[in-house]
Amino acid sequence: MRKALPEDLPMIAEIEKLSFHRPWSFDSIESFYYRKTSDIYVWRDRNRISGYIIAEHVLDQAELHRIAMIPFIRKMGIGTLLFHEFRRRYQEIGVDTIYLEVRESNEAAYQFYLKNGFEEYGRRAKYYKDPIEDAILMFCEISTDDQSFPLDSSETPVYNDERKEENEMKCNVCGQLLNNKTDYIEVKKEWGYFSNKDTQIHEFKICERCYDRIVKQFEISPKVTEKSEILS
Structure with a gap:
């Protein structure tokens, strides 16, 4: 997520038309953009704007006016990620309460x-x-101990990060050392033809604590089943 630029406004206006019964016009969005109190953030996916937030703040009070995503990526949890990153940034600048x-x-x-x-x-x-x-x-109310998990789609992920101890297993999110008393999730993904990462294989491990923080941001919770063991 990043602050909107003037050249982003036409795309924001297009998503606005797809998202609201009575959308703001391009002129209204542009006029709001240049107000001193305005905050417009965009979410980018593969270098394209796929969502935005329109808000404004004065001192420690803020008002959320709009939040919208491109229709075909709704219900995927991206709106939740966008909002949590927006809330984190407002917390950093001293906003206590958001109204809508x-x-x-x-x-x-x-x-x-x-x-x-x-x-x-x-x-x-x-x-x-x-x-x-x-x-x-x-x-x-924005809590000072907010534990939301921030993600920023404008940042390029870092792969193949060099480790001082190559033989040690660590959580890729927090860096915690994983041992035989630590449970974790291990993912190995081979990207396919329709991905920008075609032919690449990505592997990572996530400790239980980081997993719990991440899934809280999901729009749809993971499917959980109980394993029944038969003792012989």
Whole structure:
């Protein structure tokens, strides 16, 4: 995730049209972009903008106006990653509370905000038009001990990192030493033809603590089954 640039605004306007019943116009987005209090962040995937957040802050208070992703990558957890990185950056600049409003009929957005730490504190009657309906008012207090797992799609992943102890197994996320008393996940992925990493094989290990932090960001939880052992 990075701050939007002026050349990003046309793509933001296109995603806006695909995402909202009453989208902001390009002129409205551009006008907002140049306000001193505005914050527009974009999420990039393979060097293309695939989502954005539009917000603004004054001192320690902020308001979230828009969050949207390209339709075909929704329900993949990317919106959650985008929001958590946005929240982390606001925390770094001293924002304590984020406010927003959402249509009462927009159940998907309402549940998304609840899942990501927002609480309802009131309603604004007949706030929205076409159709007329109430706005649900929500807020999220940013904790100083927030343990969200930040990801930044603008950064290039580092592969084949040199280790001082090549024979030691370590968690690729936190660097913790893995031994015979530590459980972990080991992944080996051979990338295929439709990937930018075609012919590459990637391997990594993740300790249980980092795994728990990562899956909290998933839109859909991993499938978990209990293994039944038969003792002979």
